[in-house]
Amino acid sequence: MPHFEGRAIAQISEAHVRRWRKKLLDSGLSTITTAKAYRLLRAIFNTAADDGIIRRNPCRIKGAGQEESAERPTLTIPEVYALADAIDPRYRVLALLATFASLRWTELAALRPGDIDLDACTIRVDRQLIEQRGGGSTFGPPKSRAGRRIVPFPAMLQADLREHLERLDCGQADVLVFSSPAGRPMRHSNFYRRVSLPLLPRPGCPASTSTTSGIPGTHSPLTQAQTSGS
Secondary structure (H helix, E strand, C coil): CCCCCCCCHHHCCHHHHHHHHHHHHHCCCCHHHHHHHHHHHHHHHHHHHHCCCCCCCCCCCCCCCCCCCCCCCCCCHHHHHHHHHHCCHHHHHHHHHHHHCCCCHHHHCCCCHHHEECCCCEEEECCEEEECCCCCEEEECCCCHHHCEEEECCHHHHHHHHHHHHCCCCCCCCCCCCCCCCCCCCCHHHHHHHHHHHHCCCCCCCCCHHHCCCCECECCCCCCCCCCCC
8 A cells, every 4th residue: 555555465466566666766766765665565475475365476577676775985084083073072972982983873872971991992882772753762772682792992082082971970870971962862863953964064165075974863874884783
């Protein structure tokens, strides 16, 4: 639905599937999103075939389920530090950890001071921030068992991290390493709007987008070095 509404699943033919796919592409939907939708539809029909509801899967368009995503650009070390220097100072260390410790946005937003071992240069990751629809957030375990881990960070970040932690009121039980200006858990959308967007080059500005394309809170290699495993 709504493309096949009114048809029993056994009535959907290869021609119907071809028209459905063409309609998606003609509407401006990207080839990547269309390929994902096609794979889902093909899986549904595979189940129907396994259950004996249909005799043959009508999703038979060669290559329709394949996608080729362009490789995301990687920031250079000078670009990372240019970003860290340009961003709101309260998030400077967030930008550096996102890069050099390869932490996900949800993991950065859930960090507590006790998770960071400055002497060993490690970070304990055992939870993530989960944003709830309609507002609010909660903390929960990582998506997988492998998500619980000890992550090393370069010794060159010790001084930045120590200075950042000294500014926090670590006596509070629920204090976060990174929070909103009001001290609450960060929301991805708010961070993008209030922190990331102001750094983006404006029309006529000669600044290179390469120094800002990895801002934490955007869909970029800086915060999503392994979002799928942001």
